[in-house]
Amino acid sequence: MGIMEIKGVRYTYDNKRNILKSVHADFEAGNMYAIVGPSGCGKTTLLSLLGGLDSPTGGQILFDGQDIEKIGLAAHRKNDVAFIFQSYNLIDYLTPQENVALTSKLPPLPILERVGLTKEEAKRNVLKLSGGQQQRVAIARALASDASVILADEPTGNLDEDTAIEITNILKECAHQMNKCMIIVTHSNELAKQADMILKLRKGELQIVDASDSNAGKEQKN
Amino acid sequence: MNLFHRAFLYVTRKITKSFTLFLILLVISTLVLSGVAIKDATGTAALNVRQALGGVFTLQQNTDDPSKWVSTPVGNTGSQSYYDGEPLTVELAERIMAGTTGISGYNATYTNYTVPLNTDGKILELLESEDNGSSLGSLIAGSGDFNSTVSTIAATNTAYDSYFAGGYIELVEGKHFTTMDKNSAIMSSELAQHNGLSVGDKITLRMSEYKASMMGIDASKTKVEVTIVGLFRSTAKSTTSLSNWSMDNSIFTTLEVVKTARPDMGDESFERIQFYVNDPGEIDNIVKNVKKLPDLDPTDFIVSIDSSNVDAVMEPLANMNRLISILILLVLVVGAAILCLVLSIRMKERVHESGVQLALGISKKNIVAQYLTEVLIIAVFAFSLSTFTSGFVAKTAGHQLLDNTIADSVQSPAAKSLGTSMDGETFLGSSDFVPEFEGSNPLTKIEVEIEPVMVAGMFSIGFLMICAAVMLAAAPVLRMKPREILSKMS
Known part of the structure; x- marks a missing residue:
């Protein structure tokens, strides 16, 4: 049993459109997962359900064997998971250091340095940082929360190729060296290729794809 | 965080x-x-405002009540009526003061007119002012020294006089007088200056010869000498029916002086007594207590609380x-x-x-x-x-x-408070002015x-x-x- 488990999760928009029909998945700590699929297939919805931002129409999401509805979604968001967004979503009136300290259970500066920010950069206005630097702050904020699971929605979507590679490496490092369960929703094949496992969401179902298959063409039903 | x-x-x-x-x-x-x-x-x-304007009530004779008038036969066919109620006297005012708590002071007034003369026996030169447009001026033209009469206000305590208390005139020199100050007078500084008079100087008041001849009285025997103890200045504009009766020609003095100068007054006493109370909120109770005084017949008097200024x-x-x-x-x-x-x-x-x-x-x-x-x-x-x-x-x-x-x-x-009646006998006498104390x-x-x-x-x-x-x-x-x-x- 993994740290996070999805059991027959369904999600319907306005009681009409079945975006997720019956999703099953098992996520383990120390691995990086990439969820791929066409636009509008429900990838971000699935990530929101895993992060406790919304409740599924049916089925269960378990964290460490416990239903997150029973844990409480706010408590689950606070203690078990951390988010990294495509548009970084840093709070603009706080410095990088303060953004990380927002929910930090750990000292922010060493974490910021670990993701590649200098001490000076850590005290600057976040809006004066480059996109790559802002995403590093977002990753540091996720790591500082000490959550076991990090949910990343298109973390390299707004970045140039070189910076995207750097960020991908950081995410991979976080999963492998810090024993985090990294679940990434992405359109990027390059990022997906770096994942330990690729999962494809199609027609409301999640399928495991061979991680070595960069085009995610070789599918295996979960 | x-x-x-x-x-x-x-x-x-x-x-x-x-x-x-x-x-x-x-x-x-x-x-x-x-x-x-x-x-x-x-x-x-x-x-x-209530404290400044509200604490005054006025006592007047109840002359409107026919039962208070007594008629006595004169000769074979005539009759004479006189008011039989208690007159407004200093003794009455003192009795009310003594029997009621909460009254700070009073002033009793009576107004008539006299001719003022200097020590050389010359009639004072009066100040000219516009009259209020009445026809009285033309009616009395050629009436001897009637044109030289001035309003003469008898008061028991000028500090509590409604003109002074209301702020319409103010004492600019000298002092106020009370019943203790015999033969005292207060006149306007302008009239005094016009005639070369000052505080401490003496003037004489007498009955108008024109009026005296009508009454069969020798005007020279009505002369009474008074000492100027104070001078006032008008602070508000006023109009009168005769120029010589203007506020600036008026003279304040005691009732005894007016009675001497106007023997035709007979037994008449004050026209009104105004009482000033310490707490305006208590004025209704104080008036009730006055009416309940054992040695006072409330039907003899009209007691009025003038609230028009307060309401205004x-x-x-x-x-x-x-x-x-x-x-x-x-x-x-x-x-x-x-x-x-x-x-x-x-x-x-x-x-x-x-x-x-x-x-x-x-x-x-x-x-x-x-x-x-x-x-x-x-x-x-x-x-x-x-x-x-x-x-x-x-x-x-x-x-x-x-x-x-x-x-x-x-x-x-x-x-509107300043006015006169057409008979010329009660000039400036009955207005209820706002009290506002000196200084x-x-x-x-x-x-x-x-x-x-x-x-x-x-x-x-x-x-x-x-x-x-x-x-x-x-x-x-x-x-x-x-x-x-x-x-x-x-």
Whole structure:
């Protein structure tokens, strides 16, 4: 049993459109997962359900064997998971250091340095940082929360190729060296290729794809 | 990082937004606090007005009651009627003073006219003034020395005289007189100057020869010498039916002097006695007590409490009080609406931040508490500063409003108070003037102050208003699921 488990999760928009029909998945700590699929297939919805931002129409999401509805979604968001967004979503009136300290259970500066920010950069206005630097702050904020699971929605979507590679490496490092369960929703094949496992969401179902298959063409039903 | 730290950082880093909110709260709190202070001052002004204008009642003979008149036969066919009720005397006034608590003083008056002469026996040169357009002037033309008569006011205590007390004339030199001061007189400084007279000089009063010849009296035997003890100056414009009866030609003296100069008065006594009470709020009870005095027949007198001057001031004050109450309410409602609108816009702008904080596990309550704390931090500074700004606004606006209200109301009755009856016998005698004591004018001593209790009230109401405004503004965010907020932000 993994740290996070999805059991027959369904999600319907306005009681009409079945975006997720019956999703099953098992996520383990120390691995990086990439969820791929066409636009509008429900990838971000699935990530929101895993992060406790919304409740599924049916089925269960378990964290460490416990239903997150029973844990409480706010408590689950606070203690078990951390988010990294495509548009970084840093709070603009706080410095990088303060953004990380927002929910930090750990000292922010060493974490910021670990993701590649200098001490000076850590005290600057976040809006004066480059996109790559802002995403590093977002990753540091996720790591500082000490959550076991990090949910990343298109973390390299707004970045140039070189910076995207750097960020991908950081995410991979976080999963492998810090024993985090990294679940990434992405359109990027390059990022997906770096994942330990690729999962494809199609027609409301999640399928495991061979991680070595960069085009995610070789599918295996979960 | 706790919510207070986040709130502090927001307030200090978003300077423009904080300053805008600071200004809005400063304006609202200044207007409210100023309004409350002015409203409070109108209450004080009303009390001052009551104390200054309200504490007087007048005693007059009940001559309208036919049962008080007694008719005696004169000769074979004629009859003579006289008033049989108790006359208005100093003894009566003293008896009322002794039997009633709460009366500070009184003045009894009687008005007639006499001819004033200097020590050389020459008639004083009188001051010319416009008459009120009556035909009396043309009627008495060629009536001998009648044109040289002046209004002669008998008083028991000129300090309590309604002209002096009302502020229509003021003592500029010398002193007031009482019944203890025999053969004293007070005249206008202008008339004195016109005739080369000053305080301490003597003049003579006598009956008009024209009138005396009609009555079969020798006018030379009515002469009575008086000493000028004081000089007055008119502060309000007045009109009379005869130029020589103007206020500036008038002479105040004692009843004994008038009786000597006017032997035709007979047994007549004072026309009225005005009593001044210490606490105007008690005036009704004091009048009741006067009427209950055992050695006094209440049917002999008409006791009236003249409240026209009080009403003239109290009504605009009450209107102003109502207007300010409405304005305070309006400022509170409009202020709350503006605050709610501004905070709603701010909250919409911060949906992104709210979504991020929710995604990070910060609860909705905690987020709203942070927003509330931010506004409260700004409010503390705005409200504190408003205690100074409102002090200035309240004093400036309050004095302007109150002074105008009271001045208009007090001055308006002055002109109509001065008048005369056409028979020429009771000039300037029966008007009820506003009492305002020498050297003290409480109406001009209105203090518009910001009291600590007002500041405490404003802080309480302000904080409640802010709480309500923040809750209303945050309601849409509070109702949304975190994912809805996040989808709005994306």
